[in-house]
Amino acid sequence: MDDERAKLLAKFIAPLRVAPGSKVKLARDFDPGYKASFLKKKEGATILQAGVEVLAEYQARLAAQDTWGMVVCLQAMDAGGKDGTIRHVMSGVNPQGVRVCGFKVPSAEELDHDYLWRYAQRLPRRGEIGIFNRSHYEEVLVVRVHPELLDRQRLPEQAKGKGVWARRYTEINDWEHFLADNGFKVVKLFLNLSKEEQRCRFLKRVDLPDKNWKFSAADARERKYWDDYQAAFSDMLTHTSTEWAPWYVIPADHKWFARICVSAVLAHTLMDIDPRYPKVDAAKQRDLAETKALLEAEAPKGAAADPFAAELAAGAKQGEGSKESKQARKQRKEMAKVRARVAKA
Numbered sequence: 001m002d003d004e005r006a007k008l009l010a011k012f013i014a015p016l017r018v019a020p021g022s023k024v025k026l027a028r029d030f031d032p033g034y035k036a037s038f039l040k041k042k043e044g045a046t047i048l049q050a051g052v053e054v055l056a057e058y059q060a061r062l063a064a065q066d067t068w069g070m071v072v073c074l075q076a077m078d079a080g081g082k083d084g085t086i087r088h089v090m091s092g093v094n095p096q097g098v099r100v101c102g103f104k105v106p107s108a109e110e111l112d113h114d115y116l117w118r119y120a121q122r123l124p125r126r127g128e129i130g131i132f133n134r135s136h137y138e139e140v141l142v143v144r145v146h147p148e149l150l151d152r153q154r155l156p157e158q159a160k161g162k163g164v165w166a167r168r169y170t171e172i173n174d175w176e177h178f179l180a181d182n183g184f185k186v187v188k189l190f191l192n193l194s195k196e197e198q199r200c201r202f203l204k205r206v207d208l209p210d211k212n213w214k215f216s217a218a219d220a221r222e223r224k225y226w227d228d229y230q231a232a233f234s235d236m237l238t239h240t241s242t243e244w245a246p247w248y249v250i251p252a253d254h255k256w257f258a259r260i261c262v263s264a265v266l267a268h269t270l271m272d273i274d275p276r277y278p279k280v281d282a283a284k285q286r287d288l289a290e291t292k293a294l295l296e297a298e299a300p301k302g303a304a305a306d307p308f309a310a311e312l313a314a315g316a317k318q319g320e321g322s323k324e325s326k327q328a329r330k331q332r333k334e335m336a337k338v339r340a341r342v343a344k345a
């Protein structure tokens with residue numbers, strides 16, 4: 001079953017993955033308005049729900065195994081939908097296993113260190129999913145588009161100038177390789193928004209009083225650097241999508257589709273890690289049996305020796321003939337339809 005789900009997800013996300021070594025030109029290679037023709041919007045909520053459930057299941061295993069961690073880097077232009085994506089996609093996951101870190105303009109203390117320092121400080125632990133809302137990639141994006149930010153980093157002369165971006169790509173690739181080798185899988189998502197959709201989303205923030213707080217004139221002014229950002233993103237995708245930490249370009253003009261894509265990428269990455277619940281060894285089994293006997297012996301008069309075991313047995317019996325819930329049936333049917341269409345696509 002997992003194999004089947006993994007295959008379906010792999011096929012679904014294949015067009016989003018940036019093949020390592022390929023040269024990317026965003027405008028030519030990725031359409032922000034893309035939505036798979038085999039998927040209908042009204043099925044979106046069901047598919048997302050299924051994705052959320054897979055994520056919850058795998059995150060629980062990741063936490064129990066306590067060996068691997070996952071770092072999700074989210075990058076986007078302003079109004080790209082990072083916050084909403086995190087909220088929706090991670091909605092079913094145990095908050096104790098997730099750590100969301102936002103990265104803003106670096107503080108004086110952060111500038112007093114090497115440029116990767118603050119990101120290393122906030123990596124997840126084993127068993128956790130760390131979400132970087134903006135990430136170390138700002139160091140080759142905003143810092144590249146605004147060279148004065150590089151000056152603020154007070155780098156020695158030889159670390160600036162020609163070749164600085166190529167060097168940063170190599171350093172970032174090496175850092176992520178090191179993390180992967182040590183049990184931390186890095187997965188990188190770029191929410192690819194069109195300039196026109198950004199304009200509409202900014203206007204919505206102006207027009208709707210409840211959204212006014214989100215509007216920033218500085219964000220709107222930053223639009224004049226749009227082409228520079230597109231070039232910086234293209235170069236970043238070209239040089240930092242690797243086998244061990246690939247980039248996925250998520251079409252972001254349709255929020256519902258972007259969220260499905262993100263949940264599919266994360267689910268697929270977790271399935272690839274394939275975390276397992278730890279098996280208990282013979283000594284632990286003996287411990288369990290002894291404890292069970294002790295607790296059963298303490299049962300008050302008239303009470304079942306092990307009420308939970310009785311419930312389990314009853315549940316198993318009921319389960320054999322029980323009807324699946326309406327919601328589960330709807331989800332199963334819609335998944336089957338989508339699965340058939342993906343297989344044909």
Ligand code: ATP
Nearest residue numbers: 078083102103104105106133134138139142143149
């Ligand atoms: P939102 O607007 O949804 O709250 P946000 O991620 O846009 O989220 P802001 O506080 O609006 O948060 O913006 C953070 C700013 O910090 C962005 O403009 C980003 O480019 C900038 N930033 C992030 N990392 C760096 C960096 N290393 N150097 C300089 N600026 C950075």
Ligand code: MG
Nearest residue numbers: 078079216219
């Ligand atoms: Mg912002």
